[in-house]
Amino acid sequence: MLFLQSLQLVQFKNYSHQTFRFEGPVTAITGANGIGKTNVLDAIHYLCFTKSYFQSGDGMNVQHGMQGFRIEGQFTLAGEALPVSIVLRETGKKEVSCNGSLYEKFSHHIGRFPCVMIAPDDVELIIGGSEMRRSFLDTVLSQMDAVYLQQLISYNKILQQRNSFLKSCAQTQTRNNALLDVLDEQLIAAGTYIFTKRNDFLPGFNEQVLQFYSSIAGKAEPVAVTYESKLRETSLENLLQQCREKDYQLQRSTTGVHRDDLYFSMNDEPFKQTASQGQRKSLLFSLKLAEAEVLKQQKGFAPLLLLDDVFEKLDQERMHNLLNYVCSQFGGQVFLTDTHPERMKNAFADMQIPLQLIELG
Ligand SMILES: Nc1ncnc2c1ncn2[C@@H]1O[C@H](COP(=O)(O)OP(=O)(O)OP(=O)(O)O)[C@@H](O)[C@H]1O
Structure with missing residues (x-):
């Protein structure tokens, strides 16, 4: 199974220095609007695709007033530890490495850590x-x-x-x-x-x-x-x-x-x-x-699934069907965001699926 164990963010969007540890296959990140939930998912997207899901320029993701950012993720795949790091230098140069080796071409990284994001504007x-x-x-x-x-x-x-x-x-x-x-x-x-x-x-x-x-x-x-x-x-x-x-x-x-x-x-x-x-x-x-x-x-092996604000998107029955599938049958690591921790807790308790809840703010 592809598993992201931890994530370190330095000067990435609203995060100066932050470490997240992920303990089980399903992690919910909750908090008020604008607290930085989507930014965590986007950092994970960076680790998999070497770029943001939302912004086309890397510079937009540097914390305001700073120069450069760093995203590090500790993956495991079939028992092997695979650290990935994305660094945007002060000069604007981006470096991507996996297991300590820098890529000459970022395209060589694509597909090694497969990932699927679902975000609110995707209905476009x-x-x-x-x-x-x-x-x-x-x-x-x-x-x-x-x-x-x-x-x-x-x-x-x-x-x-x-x-x-x-x-x-x-x-x-x-x-x-x-x-x-x-x-x-x-x-x-x-x-x-x-x-x-x-x-x-x-x-x-x-x-x-x-x-x-x-x-x-x-x-x-x-x-x-x-x-x-x-x-x-x-x-x-x-x-x-x-x-x-x-x-x-x-x-x-x-x-x-x-x-x-x-x-x-x-x-x-x-x-x-x-x-x-x-x-x-x-x-x-x-x-x-x-x-x-x-x-x-x-x-x-299953790709990472990043589900941003999913509870806002479907009625309860459809949501239940969807969560049941992705969190109990899909067999991969899933990250969800929501503004209401209680809603998350209740939904997962109903389905009897263990959940790691990270409450921001
Ligand atoms: N480059 C940046 N530097 C500093 N802060 C930033 C930067 N880019 C975005 N932000 C901040 O990140 C926050 C938005 O984060 P994010 O989109 O992750 O929020 P969210 O918790 O997902 O919100 P919602 O529930 O509304 O979707 C805003 O407060 C915004 O000001």
Whole structure:
């Protein structure tokens, strides 16, 4: 089992110096709004992904008025102690190490300590733009497959080069098809790998989502997740050829796996438009738990589950179903936050599941 035994924070968000020790598989962190509950979960996310779940820049996470931060976590996996440390130096340089060895590339750390976060604003995954859904898919696949992450990094780099090249062509009013051919060849190699992995992944994932949805909602509702990609109709090579003229004119790459999306439906109707708020939340949880489940199957051990403010999100029955699953059947370490310690204590006492309660403030 992957287990985080302790966490030390130095100058991280509202924490100057703080140590947390985790004693059992389920830890609840409680306290008033703004006390720093989510920040603890985000620090754990940092340890697993080398970055914040919420802020894109590392600097935003340094305690106000300070320079640099340090996050240290003591993990154990299959009996082996694995300390992980993330340091943001005063210069802005970030260093990530595991077991005393510094990573040359942070991407090599991804997937070693799998983790799934569920946070209040994640419902945007259902109702927001396609970028969040692609990022969700990429987060799952990158944790499962290091080659996928490398291909994704390459794809994004080549895409940027291609877009800069298209802009420079417009500025100089020139065209260079030979150079575009070279970029396209590289984009096709990475893009086709990404498409194949996404396409192969979706049917099994869809099955998992459907199962979780039924158990959270307490009844079977025909929800479905479908992968939308132009590459399902023809090759990326053909698509790039077909769009070349348009790309020159619009000065950007209008086709490729960076335009893919996930489509959610219920009774063959678009989920976004027909589902109630409760149904959206159930789908969100189903997607995240399906992510956790596929990671567990692939790794052979459960990822960490970080559930921020979950009690605010579902009615009591759905919440009970969800907690029962994640805390007694899932078999991994779970961290929850809530503003009401009593609510947590009572819910876990009812379910007869041991709980470590950390009350902040
Ligand atoms: N860089 C920073 N330096 C110092 N404090 C920070 C920094 N970033 C955030 N904070 C503080 O962290 C607190 C918010 O923490 P967090 O989001 O973890 O609260 P929470 O307990 O989860 O609240 P809620 O119950 O409302 O979700 C705020 O008081 C905010 O001022």
